[in-house]
Amino acid sequence: MSESLALEGVYQHVGGRLALADIDISLPQGGWLLICGPNGAGKSLLTRLILGLDRPSAGRVRVLGQDLDELGEAAMVRLRGALGAVLQRGSLLADYTVLENLLLPLRTLAMSRDDMARAARLVMTLLGLDGLENHLPRSLSLGQQRRVELARALIHRPRLLIWDGLSDGLDPGVARETLAVLRQLRTNQNLSLIATDNGLDALAGGAERVVVLERGQILFDGTAPALESACASRLDLRVALRGHP
Numbered sequence: 001m002s003e004s005l006a007l008e009g010v011y012q013h014v015g016g017r018l019a020l021a022d023i024d025i026s027l028p029q030g031g032w033l034l035i036c037g038p039n040g041a042g043k044s045l046l047t048r049l050i051l052g053l054d055r056p057s058a059g060r061v062r063v064l065g066q067d068l069d070e071l072g073e074a075a076m077v078r079l080r081g082a083l084g085a086v087l088q089r090g091s092l093l094a095d096y097t098v099l100e101n102l103l104l105p106l107r108t109l110a111m112s113r114d115d116m117a118r119a120a121r122l123v124m125t126l127l128g129l130d131g132l133e134n135h136l137p138r139s140l141s142l143g144q145q146r147r148v149e150l151a152r153a154l155i156h157r158p159r160l161l162i163w164d165g166l167s168d169g170l171d172p173g174v175a176r177e178t179l180a181v182l183r184q185l186r187t188n189q190n191l192s193l194i195a196t197d198n199g200l201d202a203l204a205g206g207a208e209r210v211v212v213l214e215r216g217q218i219l220f221d222g223t224a225p226a227l228e229s230a231c232a233s234r235l236d237l238r239v240a241l242r243g244h245p
Ligand SMILES: Nc1ncnc2c1ncn2[C@@H]1O[C@H](COP(=O)(O)OP(=O)(O)OP(=O)(O)O)[C@@H](O)[C@H]1O
Pocket: 014, 015, 019, 037, 038, 039, 040, 041, 042, 043, 044, 045, 046, 198
Protein backbone atom coordinates (compact mmCIF):
# COMPACT_ATOMS: atom_id res chain seq x y z
CA MET A 1 0.00 0.00 0.00
CA SER A 2 1.38 3.47 -0.78
CA GLU A 3 2.16 5.78 2.11
CA SER A 4 0.60 9.13 2.84
CA LEU A 5 3.28 10.11 5.34
CA ALA A 6 6.75 9.04 6.43
CA LEU A 7 8.81 10.97 8.95
CA GLU A 8 12.27 9.52 9.55
CA GLY A 9 14.59 10.68 12.31
CA VAL A 10 13.10 14.17 12.36
CA TYR A 11 14.56 16.82 14.64
CA GLN A 12 13.49 20.44 14.84
CA HIS A 13 15.15 23.32 16.63
CA VAL A 14 13.08 26.44 17.29
CA GLY A 15 14.55 29.56 18.82
CA GLY A 16 17.77 27.68 19.66
CA ARG A 17 15.87 24.97 21.54
CA LEU A 18 15.26 21.36 20.54
CA ALA A 19 11.48 21.22 20.00
CA LEU A 20 11.13 17.85 18.21
CA ALA A 21 13.50 14.92 18.67
CA ASP A 22 13.89 11.64 16.83
CA ILE A 23 10.41 11.52 15.32
CA ASP A 24 9.57 8.47 13.21
CA ILE A 25 6.00 8.16 11.99
CA SER A 26 4.57 6.45 8.93
CA LEU A 27 1.01 6.24 7.73
CA PRO A 28 -0.46 4.31 4.77
CA GLN A 29 -2.72 6.00 2.20
CA GLY A 30 -6.24 6.05 3.65
CA GLY A 31 -4.83 5.81 7.18
CA TRP A 32 -6.18 7.86 10.02
CA LEU A 33 -3.74 9.17 12.59
CA LEU A 34 -4.36 11.19 15.72
CA ILE A 35 -1.39 13.02 17.22
CA CYS A 36 -2.17 14.06 20.73
CA GLY A 37 -0.35 15.64 23.60
CA PRO A 38 -0.44 18.63 25.95
CA ASN A 39 0.07 22.27 24.99
CA GLY A 40 3.56 22.86 23.69
CA ALA A 41 4.17 19.18 22.90
CA GLY A 42 5.13 19.98 19.31
CA LYS A 43 1.94 19.05 17.43
CA SER A 44 1.74 22.26 15.41
CA LEU A 45 5.45 22.15 14.59
CA LEU A 46 4.91 18.64 13.21
CA THR A 47 1.96 19.70 11.08
CA ARG A 48 4.00 22.58 9.66
CA LEU A 49 6.77 20.15 8.70
CA ILE A 50 4.27 17.84 7.00
CA LEU A 51 2.84 20.75 5.03
CA GLY A 52 6.33 21.84 3.99
CA LEU A 53 5.86 25.23 5.70
CA ASP A 54 9.04 24.60 7.72
CA ARG A 55 12.02 22.37 7.02
CA PRO A 56 13.32 20.05 9.76
CA SER A 57 16.76 20.63 11.30
CA ALA A 58 17.50 16.97 10.54
CA GLY A 59 15.70 13.94 9.15
CA ARG A 60 13.40 13.28 6.21
CA VAL A 61 9.76 14.12 5.58
CA ARG A 62 7.94 12.23 2.82
CA VAL A 63 4.38 13.21 2.00
CA LEU A 64 2.28 11.20 -0.45
CA GLY A 65 5.44 9.36 -1.40
CA GLN A 66 7.49 12.50 -2.15
CA ASP A 67 10.55 13.59 -0.23
CA LEU A 68 10.01 17.28 0.55
CA ASP A 69 13.76 17.92 0.44
CA GLU A 70 13.88 16.85 -3.18
CA LEU A 71 10.94 18.90 -4.43
CA GLY A 72 11.43 22.05 -6.44
CA GLU A 73 8.98 24.92 -6.12
CA ALA A 74 6.64 23.76 -8.89
CA ALA A 75 6.51 20.20 -7.56
CA MET A 76 5.82 21.55 -4.07
CA VAL A 77 2.90 23.58 -5.40
CA ARG A 78 1.54 20.44 -7.12
CA LEU A 79 1.92 18.43 -3.91
CA ARG A 80 0.11 21.13 -1.90
CA GLY A 81 -2.77 20.74 -4.36
CA ALA A 82 -3.21 17.20 -3.04
CA LEU A 83 -3.22 18.36 0.60
CA GLY A 84 -5.92 20.02 2.65
CA ALA A 85 -5.10 21.85 5.86
CA VAL A 86 -7.07 23.21 8.77
CA LEU A 87 -4.66 25.16 10.93
CA GLN A 88 -5.24 27.53 13.78
CA ARG A 89 -8.63 29.21 14.11
CA GLY A 90 -9.38 32.53 12.50
CA SER A 91 -7.86 31.75 9.11
CA LEU A 92 -10.93 32.86 7.12
CA LEU A 93 -10.59 36.16 5.25
CA ALA A 94 -12.79 38.57 7.18
CA ASP A 95 -13.99 40.62 4.19
CA TYR A 96 -14.77 37.61 2.04
CA THR A 97 -18.10 35.80 2.20
CA VAL A 98 -18.24 32.12 3.08
CA LEU A 99 -18.49 31.24 -0.61
CA GLU A 100 -15.56 33.49 -1.57
CA ASN A 101 -13.46 31.92 1.20
CA LEU A 102 -14.40 28.45 0.02
CA LEU A 103 -13.41 29.14 -3.56
CA LEU A 104 -9.89 30.35 -2.68
CA PRO A 105 -8.16 26.95 -3.15
CA LEU A 106 -9.76 26.59 -6.60
CA ARG A 107 -8.43 29.90 -7.97
CA THR A 108 -5.34 28.35 -9.48
CA LEU A 109 -7.13 25.33 -10.95
CA ALA A 110 -8.48 25.25 -14.49
CA MET A 111 -12.11 24.87 -13.42
CA SER A 112 -15.21 26.38 -14.93
CA ARG A 113 -17.37 28.64 -12.75
CA ASP A 114 -20.09 26.00 -12.86
CA ASP A 115 -17.73 23.30 -11.61
CA MET A 116 -16.51 25.61 -8.85
CA ALA A 117 -20.06 26.39 -7.78
CA ARG A 118 -20.88 22.65 -7.83
CA ALA A 119 -17.81 21.83 -5.70
CA ALA A 120 -18.77 24.57 -3.21
CA ARG A 121 -22.38 23.36 -2.96
CA LEU A 122 -21.22 19.79 -2.42
CA VAL A 123 -18.86 20.60 0.40
CA MET A 124 -21.30 23.02 2.06
CA THR A 125 -24.02 20.41 2.13
CA LEU A 126 -21.58 17.81 3.40
CA LEU A 127 -20.67 20.02 6.36
CA GLY A 128 -24.13 21.42 7.11
CA LEU A 129 -23.36 24.93 5.84
CA ASP A 130 -26.20 25.32 3.33
CA GLY A 131 -27.64 28.82 3.19
CA LEU A 132 -24.53 30.51 4.62
CA GLU A 133 -22.74 31.23 1.32
CA ASN A 134 -23.24 35.00 1.45
CA HIS A 135 -22.46 35.43 5.13
CA LEU A 136 -19.28 37.05 6.39
CA PRO A 137 -17.23 34.95 8.83
CA ARG A 138 -17.90 37.28 11.77
CA SER A 139 -21.64 36.59 11.55
CA LEU A 140 -21.06 32.85 12.04
CA SER A 141 -20.70 30.89 15.25
CA LEU A 142 -17.25 29.57 16.09
CA GLY A 143 -18.31 26.05 15.15
CA GLN A 144 -19.63 27.25 11.77
CA GLN A 145 -16.41 29.14 11.10
CA ARG A 146 -14.42 26.00 11.90
CA ARG A 147 -16.59 23.99 9.50
CA VAL A 148 -16.06 26.58 6.77
CA GLU A 149 -12.31 26.21 7.34
CA LEU A 150 -12.72 22.46 6.99
CA ALA A 151 -14.91 22.84 3.89
CA ARG A 152 -12.23 25.06 2.33
CA ALA A 153 -9.63 22.38 3.08
CA LEU A 154 -11.77 19.73 1.39
CA ILE A 155 -13.18 21.57 -1.63
CA HIS A 156 -10.42 20.47 -4.01
CA ARG A 157 -10.72 16.81 -2.91
CA PRO A 158 -7.30 16.45 -1.26
CA ARG A 159 -5.75 13.02 -0.74
CA LEU A 160 -4.44 13.95 2.70
CA LEU A 161 -6.15 16.23 5.22
CA ILE A 162 -4.13 17.75 8.03
CA TRP A 163 -6.26 19.13 10.82
CA ASP A 164 -4.41 20.86 13.63
CA GLY A 165 -6.69 21.19 16.67
CA LEU A 166 -9.50 18.75 15.99
CA SER A 167 -11.83 19.74 18.81
CA ASP A 168 -10.83 23.42 18.75
CA GLY A 169 -14.02 25.46 18.41
CA LEU A 170 -16.30 22.47 17.84
CA ASP A 171 -18.64 21.18 20.52
CA PRO A 172 -18.40 17.41 21.02
CA GLY A 173 -21.63 16.64 19.10
CA VAL A 174 -20.57 18.66 16.04
CA ALA A 175 -17.05 17.22 16.26
CA ARG A 176 -18.51 13.69 16.14
CA GLU A 177 -20.76 14.54 13.17
CA THR A 178 -17.83 16.13 11.36
CA LEU A 179 -15.67 13.08 11.91
CA ALA A 180 -18.49 10.92 10.53
CA VAL A 181 -18.37 13.05 7.34
CA LEU A 182 -14.63 12.53 7.12
CA ARG A 183 -15.06 8.79 7.56
CA GLN A 184 -17.40 8.88 4.55
CA LEU A 185 -14.71 10.67 2.52
CA ARG A 186 -12.20 8.13 3.63
CA THR A 187 -14.42 5.32 2.35
CA ASN A 188 -15.34 7.09 -0.90
CA GLN A 189 -12.11 8.90 -1.75
CA ASN A 190 -9.48 7.06 0.30
CA LEU A 191 -8.82 10.31 2.18
CA SER A 192 -5.99 10.07 4.72
CA LEU A 193 -6.31 12.12 7.88
CA ILE A 194 -3.70 13.43 10.26
CA ALA A 195 -5.35 15.26 13.13
CA THR A 196 -3.96 16.75 16.30
CA ASP A 197 -5.69 17.32 19.58
CA ASN A 198 -4.84 17.85 23.23
CA GLY A 199 -6.83 14.99 24.66
CA LEU A 200 -8.15 11.69 23.55
CA ASP A 201 -11.77 12.68 22.94
CA ALA A 202 -11.09 12.64 19.23
CA LEU A 203 -10.50 8.91 19.49
CA ALA A 204 -14.26 8.51 19.66
CA GLY A 205 -14.14 9.55 16.01
CA GLY A 206 -12.34 6.36 15.11
CA ALA A 207 -8.61 7.05 14.71
CA GLU A 208 -7.14 3.59 14.65
CA ARG A 209 -3.64 4.92 15.13
CA VAL A 210 -2.47 7.29 17.85
CA VAL A 211 0.84 9.00 18.48
CA VAL A 212 1.27 10.66 21.86
CA LEU A 213 3.78 13.50 21.88
CA GLU A 214 5.24 15.21 24.89
CA ARG A 215 7.99 17.82 24.94
CA GLY A 216 8.78 17.03 21.35
CA GLN A 217 9.20 13.30 21.82
CA ILE A 218 7.04 10.33 20.97
CA LEU A 219 5.79 8.68 24.17
CA PHE A 220 3.53 6.21 22.41
CA ASP A 221 2.77 5.07 18.87
CA GLY A 222 0.18 2.37 18.36
CA THR A 223 -3.47 1.48 18.11
CA ALA A 224 -6.18 3.09 20.20
CA PRO A 225 -6.87 -0.12 22.21
CA ALA A 226 -3.12 -0.54 22.84
CA LEU A 227 -2.99 3.03 24.14
CA GLU A 228 -5.87 2.35 26.47
CA SER A 229 -4.09 -0.59 28.05
CA ALA A 230 -0.74 1.25 28.10
CA CYS A 231 -2.41 4.08 30.04
CA ALA A 232 -3.35 1.62 32.77
CA SER A 233 0.31 0.92 33.52
CA ARG A 234 2.13 4.10 32.39
CA LEU A 235 2.02 7.19 34.56
CA ASP A 236 3.81 9.32 31.93
CA LEU A 237 1.02 8.66 29.41
CA ARG A 238 -1.73 9.46 31.87
CA VAL A 239 -0.05 12.73 32.82
CA ALA A 240 0.53 13.68 29.16
CA LEU A 241 -3.07 12.95 28.20
CA ARG A 242 -4.98 14.10 31.26
CA GLY A 243 -2.62 16.54 32.90
CA HIS A 244 -2.69 14.37 36.05
CA PRO A 245 -2.11 10.67 36.95
N1 LIG B 1 8.00 30.35 16.40
C1 LIG B 1 8.40 29.81 17.54
N2 LIG B 1 9.43 30.36 18.23
C2 LIG B 1 9.86 29.83 19.39
N3 LIG B 1 9.33 28.72 19.95
C3 LIG B 1 8.30 28.14 19.30
C4 LIG B 1 7.78 28.64 18.07
N4 LIG B 1 6.78 27.84 17.67
C5 LIG B 1 6.67 26.88 18.61
N5 LIG B 1 7.58 27.05 19.59
C6 LIG B 1 7.77 26.20 20.77
O1 LIG B 1 7.86 24.85 20.33
C7 LIG B 1 7.16 24.01 21.23
C8 LIG B 1 6.09 23.23 20.49
O2 LIG B 1 5.10 24.14 20.05
P1 LIG B 1 3.79 23.68 19.27
O3 LIG B 1 3.05 24.93 18.93
O4 LIG B 1 4.17 22.78 18.18
O5 LIG B 1 2.99 22.87 20.40
P2 LIG B 1 1.53 22.25 20.31
O6 LIG B 1 1.66 20.85 20.76
O7 LIG B 1 0.95 22.50 18.98
O8 LIG B 1 0.77 23.09 21.42
P3 LIG B 1 -0.78 23.61 21.44
O9 LIG B 1 -1.60 22.38 21.78
O10 LIG B 1 -0.78 24.61 22.53
O11 LIG B 1 -1.07 24.18 20.09
C9 LIG B 1 6.60 24.89 22.33
O12 LIG B 1 7.48 24.87 23.42
C10 LIG B 1 6.57 26.26 21.69
O13 LIG B 1 6.72 27.26 22.67
